[in-house]
Amino acid sequence: MRIDIITVLPGLLEGPFSHSILKRAEDKGLAEVRLHDLRKYGIGKQRNVDDYAFGGGAGMVMMIEPIINCMTDLKSQRQYDEVIYMTPDGDSFNQSMANKLSLKKNLIILCGHYKGVDERVREHLITREISIGDFVLSGGELAAAVVTDAIIRLLPGVLNDETSALTDSFQDGLLAPPVYTRPADFDGWKVPEVLLSGHAANIESWRFEQSVRRTRERRPDLIAGGISAEKGDNIEER
Numbered sequence: 001m002r003i004d005i006i007t008v009l010p011g012l013l014e015g016p017f018s019h020s021i022l023k024r025a026e027d028k029g030l031a032e033v034r035l036h037d038l039r040k041y042g043i044g045k046q047r048n049v050d051d052y053a054f055g056g057g058a059g060m061v062m063m064i065e066p067i068i069n070c071m072t073d074l075k076s077q078r079q080y081d082e083v084i085y086m087t088p089d090g091d092s093f094n095q096s097m098a099n100k101l102s103l104k105k106n107l108i109i110l111c112g113h114y115k116g117v118d119e120r121v122r123e124h125l126i127t128r129e130i131s132i133g134d135f136v137l138s139g140g141e142l143a144a145a146v147v148t149d150a151i152i153r154l155l156p157g158v159l160n161d162e163t164s165a166l167t168d169s170f171q172d173g174l175l176a177p178p179v180y181t182r183p184a185d186f187d188g189w190k191v192p193e194v195l196l197s198g199h200a201a202n203i204e205s206w207r208f209e210q211s212v213r214r215t216r217e218r219r220p221d222l223i224a225g226g227i228s229a230e231k232g233d234n235i236e237e238r
């Protein structure tokens, strides 16, 4: 899989992608993440990428031309399945979206900045808009890093333990159960007996019960027909 990220701040993303799982995925040839400095496609001597908003108001708007030039350059080299724009007013990112995107071959991710991009970019070039939560970051870069990480760790072979992504929280619609490691007894803080029993079926059913319990307590909204403990909202229609 290949992900091309278009940004005015490539330096902000060099760190996350040269470490840990993303680095390992690249080293194994399973994923390629490339950063593209939008300023290289900027206009005039100053390589401008933004301009004042028509109609006035505070804040600059990212111009169409540098973005289209960068995307045309990329699209001349390969076909893209999706052109994603990171924005707080996009669709909420979740595990199901990460799963779907992990099946794609080539993605472009455009990071928004300033007041955002000229709306015509969104109308004509973008195929999917993603928000990572109801808060505003100073740019789309960190959001793009979050989405890229969530996608790449799902690619077969990226995680050492093949089953490990399958048992993540959200993967089956539930939060993950608690986990423990040695020592079995730390000054009286004991690991649940069942986990030490070696009885695979009992361990599996304990984990499932714990998952359901944890989800009911912390995220009742995830359980269809559940009652939200906090608001008392019936969330059946969700």
Ligand code: ADE
Binding pocket: 086, 087, 088, 112, 130, 131, 132, 133, 134, 135, 136, 137, 138, 139, 140, 143
């Ligand atoms: N850019 C700024 N804030 C964002 C958010 N919450 N999600 C995605 N992109 C963003």
